[in-house]
Amino acid sequence: MSTLPGLEDLTVFRIEVADGVATIFMDRAPVNAQNGVFRDEVTRIFDVLHETDEVRAIVLTGAGKTFSAGADLKDRPNVATRGAYPRHSRAVRAGFDCVMECSKPVIAAVNGAAIGAGCVLALVCDIILVADDAFMSMTEVDVGLAGGVKHVLRHFGQSDARMFLLTARRLSGTELYRMNVASGCYPKADLLPAAQDMARQIAGKVPLAVEAAKRAFTLNEYMPLREGYVYEQTQTALLAKTEDTKEALAAFAEKRKPVFKGR
Missing domain, CATH: 1.10.12 (Lyase 2-enoyl-coa Hydratase; Chain  A, domain 2)
Structure with missing residues (x-):
């Protein structure tokens, strides 16, 4: 839930605002899977925060043990319905673009599994911080899908990007930090305070x-x-x-x- 105007009716997100920092919790149990409602709300949230003067920096994290396990496979478009895939793809892009287009810097506090679309959601943030026992993986090749290459290439070297995508291997928080994908790696209990402290530093700038x-x-x-x-x-x-x-x-x-x- 949220008390920000325009965001009072959230169902799968929670927002806390303090010291110029908005902390967004993805809160769709059990694993913060992304469906149509999730994408609609995340787009709305970042559009509102884009124009909210009292918020100067944002932290995005997952409620519970998971950052986001990716797209909800029960919410896939029907290939037999004309136009279903273009509409679905447009909504998926909007759920990522809104983070990149938001005028406020966004810190991903990756507290657990970030899989597929969940991994991409972390990668579109401005700064990535990870828990040491968290992980990222792109499992599209395991389920006969493809996607995320462009966003992965923005953060990974060429060989690492191909290894990551073609093997669907899980990369731990410590590995992501070593590979310079993440800017910091913390024990899970220290992750959110560290992300919020960094966000407050940003919020104190011009x-x-x-x-x-x-x-x-x-x-x-x-x-x-x-x-x-x-x-x-x-x-x-x-x-x-x-x-x-x-x-x-x-x-x-x-x-x-x-x-x-x-x-």
Whole structure:
């Protein structure tokens, strides 16, 4: 459940907001499998948080022992129904795109199994932290499906990506950290506090600058070096004229905590 306007009627998610950080718990027992309701709610959540000023950073994690066991195979489209697969595929993409397009940085706190679509949901987050006994796996080849290659390639080296996808092997939290897929690996009890602490650090930065940095990461992934850097410089020039940047510089000079207004 949530008290945020527009999100009062959630059924498979819980949201807690404190200190500028929204912690989203996937809460569809037993394993947070993703069905139509799940995808509709996750898209709604990130669209609302995108425009919620009191939230400046987000943590996404699973309730219970699982992050997300992936797509609910009982909720597959009927191949005999024309148009069913395009509609289904569009909804699946939206459930991932909303995380990448959200203006607020998103930290995945992978507390347990992240399988298939659950793995992809972690990979579309801005920062990935894992519990040492958690794991990721892409099991599509085991059930005659395919998908996730592009998102896997964003985080894994070429050989590791192929090994991961073609063997459907489980990679533990410690392996993911060693392979530089995750930025931190923690005992399970320490994972969520660590993710929330990192989110609070982000929430304390200049909001417009954080949003500009996330936007630059998203766009620069597909830009040549020169064009990407030129884009970043234009963003810096625009930020220099904002009240928050002026406040950040003044607070630094005066050795005090800045007070940001989001403009």
